[in-house]
Amino acid sequence: MAGSATRAGRTLIVVGLLAVAAVAVVVVWMVVDLFRASGPGTAQFEPSLPLVAGLRADGDALVVDPGTPCESVDQLWLLFRSDDAPSVRTVLDADAPQTVDSFTVGADLPGFTVREPLPPGFDWRDYDAVDLGTDSATGFAGTTSVELQPVVDGATEHAGDDTFYVTDAGWLTHDEILAGNTEEFLTMCTPDPAREQR
Structure with missing residues (x-):
């Protein structure tokens, strides 16, 4: 019983870590897309002209x-x-x-x-x-x-x-x-x- 509980706990931890990692990947891609949308070499909030x-x-x-x-x-x-x-x-x-x-x-x-x-x-x-x-x-x-x-x-x-x-x-x-x-x-x-x- 104790071993089963331990394995279940470890499984939950692994699943939780995978979920956090997935969220992190999504956030990174969102940031990348923001910079891509602003054009090459231009920061998101940098004006297009001086x-x-x-x-x-x-x-x-x-x-x-x-x-x-x-x-x-x-x-x-x-x-x-x-x-x-x-x-x-x-x-x-x-x-x-x-x-x-x-x-x-x-x-x-x-x-x-x-x-x-x-x-x-x-x-x-x-x-x-x-x-x-x-x-x-x-x-x-x-x-x-x-x-x-x-x-x-x-x-x-x-x-x-x-x-x-x-x-x-x-x-x-x-x-x-x-x-x-x-x-x-x-x-x-x-x-x-x-x-x-x-």
Whole structure:
């Protein structure tokens, strides 16, 4: 009797282990299929085109053009990064969902309250790059990163010509940014068409 019980117990353990192994195999294949569905060399949530925004200098100020307006925005944030200094962040909260178009960093933005202001004496030219993004009432978050040195280098040449520096695309007007959207790049608040088709 004892031997039979022991054998039955071992059988149950073996069956249980086989079931766990089968589940593990299924999970692995599901993960593999997810990566296959996103195409060769592309992570599942990597955008199909580069995410961009246009930046230009206006005197000492930095102007941002997100290209396609960012809609239903609850929060706008910018993070300035440098290898030689601590990062600096500013956060603006919307009083109600807002549409964000071109804006000047550090200036009043109608419909928003500054929750985290820039520090006194802040100069965007002291930083290497800026990460910027929006959080939306719809759940969509638009984000991008831009190197700042090209904006500094082109400030004099492009002063007053209404162009913005766009990563890997050069200096473009607002209309040219819109024309390139979904063709050469995605403006930061444009949903990825490739993801919507999956």
